[in-house]
Amino acid sequence: MAEVIKNRYDFVVLFDVENGNPNGDPDAGNMPRIDQETGHGLVTDVCLKRKIRNYVEAACEGQEGYRIYVKERVPLERSNKEAYEYLGISEGEAKDIKKKDPDADEKIRDFMCRNFFDIRTFGAVMTTFTKAGLNCGQVRGPVQLGFARSVDEIMPQEITITRVTKAKEDDNMPMGRKFIVPYALYRVEGHISANLARKTxxxxxxxxxxxxxxxxxxxxxxHSAARGNMAVRKLVVFKHESELGNAPAYQLFDRVKIRRNNVEIPARSYGDYEINIDKDDMPAGVACTEMV
Known part of the structure; x- marks a missing residue:
C-alpha cells in the first residue's frame, strides 16, 4: 500500500491566457468571469479541478486506483454500483446491510477512496448512496483550491464571427460571437492537509x-480555439515539516510577489511581469520549492 503523505503543503500556481476565455460564465452569455467591483478576472476552483481530473484520466488510463469519479456526462450511479458489488450486495439489499455490518458506510467510503483518484484528492459529496440507506456521504479531501484571480484588471472583448456556409438554402448568413481576454496572468492558491489524508x-x-x-x-x-493559449507559468510549493504545519499559509503566500514592469501599457505577455519569491528567513520547518 502506498505511503500516505506526512507533511502539510501550501502552494501557489500562476497561469496565463492569451486571446482566449479561461472560464466562461453561463449566466452572462459565456463572458469571462469577472469580479464586478474590481474588474479582476476569476476562474473557479471547479474549472481547475476539471482540468486536473482530465489530465489524470488521460495519463493514468486503465491504471488501478487512478480512475475518475466525477466525469463529464457519466452518471455517478455507475461507479456507485461497483461499491455495492464490493460489499457483495445489490442496491436493493443495501438498506438492510447495516443491520448485519455496522461498518458498511466506512467500507464503501474506503473502497471509493482507493479506486478513484479525485475522491482521494478533492473529496466528494456521495449523497447518491443515501437513497439506499447508506451514509458514506461527504468525504472532505486533503487538496483544496481557491478561485483563481487575475493579477490585474481584465478587459474582455467581444468578437463577432461568421460562417461561410449555410445549413439550408434559405438561411441567412449565420453570425455568432465569442469573448476573449487579450492577456491576463492569474494566481490561485491551494492547500494540502496531511491530517485529512491520514484520517480519511x-x-x-x-x-x-x-x-x-x-x-x-x-x-x-x-487546448482549443475558445480558450486561446493557456499555460501554467509557475508552481511554488511550501512544504511543512509537520502534519499540521509550521506557519500560517497567508504568511507564505505573501512571499510570492508579482509586479508589472510597465504599468503605463496593458500587459500582453508573461514577460511583462516580474515574479519574486522571498526565500530569506523562511519560518522554521518550512521549505520553498519552485517546480516550474
Whole structure:
C-alpha cells in the first residue's frame, strides 16, 4: 500500500491566457468571469479541478486506483454500483446491510477512496448512496483550491464571427460571437492537509507526485480555439515539516510577489511581469520549492 503523505503543503500556481476565455460564465452569455467591483478576472476552483481530473484520466488510463469519479456526462450511479458489488450486495439489499455490518458506510467510503483518484484528492459529496440507506456521504479531501484571480484588471472583448456556409438554402448568413481576454496572468492558491489524508482518504506520496504533474500540465491537453493559449507559468510549493504545519499559509503566500514592469501599457505577455519569491528567513520547518 502506498505511503500516505506526512507533511502539510501550501502552494501557489500562476497561469496565463492569451486571446482566449479561461472560464466562461453561463449566466452572462459565456463572458469571462469577472469580479464586478474590481474588474479582476476569476476562474473557479471547479474549472481547475476539471482540468486536473482530465489530465489524470488521460495519463493514468486503465491504471488501478487512478480512475475518475466525477466525469463529464457519466452518471455517478455507475461507479456507485461497483461499491455495492464490493460489499457483495445489490442496491436493493443495501438498506438492510447495516443491520448485519455496522461498518458498511466506512467500507464503501474506503473502497471509493482507493479506486478513484479525485475522491482521494478533492473529496466528494456521495449523497447518491443515501437513497439506499447508506451514509458514506461527504468525504472532505486533503487538496483544496481557491478561485483563481487575475493579477490585474481584465478587459474582455467581444468578437463577432461568421460562417461561410449555410445549413439550408434559405438561411441567412449565420453570425455568432465569442469573448476573449487579450492577456491576463492569474494566481490561485491551494492547500494540502496531511491530517485529512491520514484520517480519511489515504492520499499518498505517489498521488502527490501525480498531482504536481497534473497541475503543471493541466492546460496541455485542454487546448482549443475558445480558450486561446493557456499555460501554467509557475508552481511554488511550501512544504511543512509537520502534519499540521509550521506557519500560517497567508504568511507564505505573501512571499510570492508579482509586479508589472510597465504599468503605463496593458500587459500582453508573461514577460511583462516580474515574479519574486522571498526565500530569506523562511519560518522554521518550512521549505520553498519552485517546480516550474
Amino acid at each position: 482518504t489515504g492520499f499518498s506520496e505517489e498521488d502527490l507526485k501525480l498531482l504536481w504533474k497534473a497541475i503543471i500540465n493541466m492546460f496541455e491537453l485542454d
